[in-house]
Amino acid sequence: MPIITGEDYKKRIDSLKSEVWFAGNQIESKISAHPAFRGVIKSQAELYDLQNDPGLKKEMVFVSETTGSEIGLSYLIPKSKEDLAKRREMIQHWARHSGGLMGRSPDYMNTVLTSFAASLSVLEEEENCYPERLLKIYEDAREKDLSFTHTFVNPQNNRSKLSFLEQDITNARIVDRNEEGLIIHGAKLLATQGGITDEILVFSSPGVQDSAHSYGFSIPSNTKGVKFICRESFAQAGSVYDYPLSSRFEEMDSIVIFDRVLVPWDRVFLHDNIRAATNLYANGKFIPFTLHQIASRQIIKTELLLGIAQKIVDTINISDYQHVKSKVAEIVKGLETMKALVLKSEYEAGVDSSGVVIPQKQPLYVAVNQFQELYPRFAEIIQILGASGMMTIPAEENFNTPIGSQLKHVLQGVEVDGKNRVALFRLAWDMTMSSFGSRQTLYERFFFGDPIRLSQTIYQTYDDSDSQKLVGRFLSKKADQ
Ligand SMILES: Cc1cc2nc3c(=O)[nH]c(=O)nc-3n(C[C@H](O)[C@H](O)[C@H](O)COP(=O)(O)OP(=O)(O)OC[C@H]3O[C@@H](n4cnc5c(N)ncnc54)[C@H](O)[C@@H]3O)c2cc1C
Numbered sequence: 001m002p003i004i005t006g007e008d009y010k011k012r013i014d015s016l017k018s019e020v021w022f023a024g025n026q027i028e029s030k031i032s033a034h035p036a037f038r039g040v041i042k043s044q045a046e047l048y049d050l051q052n053d054p055g056l057k058k059e060m061v062f063v064s065e066t067t068g069s070e071i072g073l074s075y076l077i078p079k080s081k082e083d084l085a086k087r088r089e090m091i092q093h094w095a096r097h098s099g100g101l102m103g104r105s106p107d108y109m110n111t112v113l114t115s116f117a118a119s120l121s122v123l124e125e126e127e128n129c130y131p132e133r134l135l136k137i138y139e140d141a142r143e144k145d146l147s148f149t150h151t152f153v154n155p156q157n158n159r160s161k162l163s164f165l166e167q168d169i170t171n172a173r174i175v176d177r178n179e180e181g182l183i184i185h186g187a188k189l190l191a192t193q194g195g196i197t198d199e200i201l202v203f204s205s206p207g208v209q210d211s212a213h214s215y216g217f218s219i220p221s222n223t224k225g226v227k228f229i230c231r232e233s234f235a236q237a238g239s240v241y242d243y244p245l246s247s248r249f250e251e252m253d254s255i256v257i258f259d260r261v262l263v264p265w266d267r268v269f270l271h272d273n274i275r276a277a278t279n280l281y282a283n284g285k286f287i288p289f290t291l292h293q294i295a296s297r298q299i300i301k302t303e304l305l306l307g308i309a310q311k312i313v314d315t316i317n318i319s320d321y322q323h324v325k326s327k328v329a330e331i332v333k334g335l336e337t338m339k340a341l342v343l344k345s346e347y348e349a350g351v352d353s354s355g356v357v358i359p360q361k362q363p364l365y366v367a368v369n370q371f372q373e374l375y376p377r378f379a380e381i382i383q384i385l386g387a388s389g390m391m392t393i394p395a396e397e398n399f400n401t402p403i404g405s406q407l408k409h410v411l412q413g414v415e416v417d418g419k420n421r422v423a424l425f426r427l428a429w430d431m432t433m434s435s436f437g438s439r440q441t442l443y444e445r446f447f448f449g450d451p452i453r454l455s456q457t458i459y460q461t462y463d464d465s466d467s468q469k470l471v472g473r474f475l476s477k478k479a480d481q
Pocket of ligand 1: 151442
């Protein structure tokens, strides 16, 4: 089966009828019509349609070696530096559609699964590991253009250093192994887009300490006993003018409860093997491939922020002020740094024994860890530049009343009437201040892990031997040399 269309995606998700809980009720109706989900499902469907767009298709698909069908480029295992560049361009085409605001556009999880499929050697000859099943899961997903959510993290009830000594009562764990498969019971968080994807990929938390918590599997989202519990929706009821971003890109985050879920053996690629779980995460291709996807998307998001910042500057005519230029320049510096780091990762890519080309990990770690600090600062810059403009944002309906023409007049900016000026500030507000905008900041801070621990990983894994050698040369010099 070749790449799907947006309509195919919608139909598939509606027919799954996964167990999704929202505002105290289980959603029984069509999920693609539900107010909390219809915006993001429509946007996701548009992404699938982009793969079929005659103008873009060449850059969004490749031909499957096994079936000869056209399949999504996000499933491509790169075999050359050109492949890496093609992957970046595909990621950025999709990211442009949402301004990079859909962290879980399908290329994110497709990349995760592709990275696992490119890391099968990590599982070979390991106890309770089945690389051939992982390959089958990947090939199935690739050929059917399946969508995924994932959940890796344990519930946040005890994060002390010695928490592993406590009796575990909440984390999803293997409670039984029988002829049919594993029985999983407990909870995991978070699953962004939980309930609106074909499958859910479930994996142990990094640093797992207990064999019953070491597993890796993928199951359909409607598997019996899997429940997605949603937070409130940040997609407000209102026009696209009023909520230009949240009405379209609110992805939803859910807690996932596994209620004695039977995971059939053919869907399990790892269980009861702490070492393999750690290795697949840390020593396979998960980190470099996934970071490459993330940083490529974040570049587009930064371009959007820069555009908004400069539009505010022009609209209220504040470009003469030195601090204003410095603040916009801060975004420019971040953007150029991100672009350079991604290109460096491609330029310095290595090849493994199976011919897979792997982007260099360190520049990508730096890009993504840096963005965890840059993004909140960029949001702050928009607020500082926008000032009261971030609050003078009457809803669209006000412009259709007898006071509409007054509003257009008093809220005007440089060469724009009030309605157009408010449209810009509503965009800035939805990006950085609405509940959707604040979630974007939290997302960029945390979704790939705690920034503090990520910086520690950079410290621990960075090869500073050249620096050490250089210092050595200076230290070995005698005073008279
Ligand atoms: C919007 C959003 C979407 C997400 N989507 C997904 C998803 O789709 N799938 C998924 O699997 N996960 C998802 N996550 C979860 C994400 O991976 C975690 O937020 C991240 O790994 C941090 O874990 P935590 O939230 O449990 O924070 P915690 O680990 O509980 O940290 C809380 C605080 O304690 C500090 N702390 C805790 N332990 C340590 C330690 N050992 N050393 C130093 N400091 C420590 C942290 O620095 C932090 O300040 C999402 C998160 C967010 C916010």
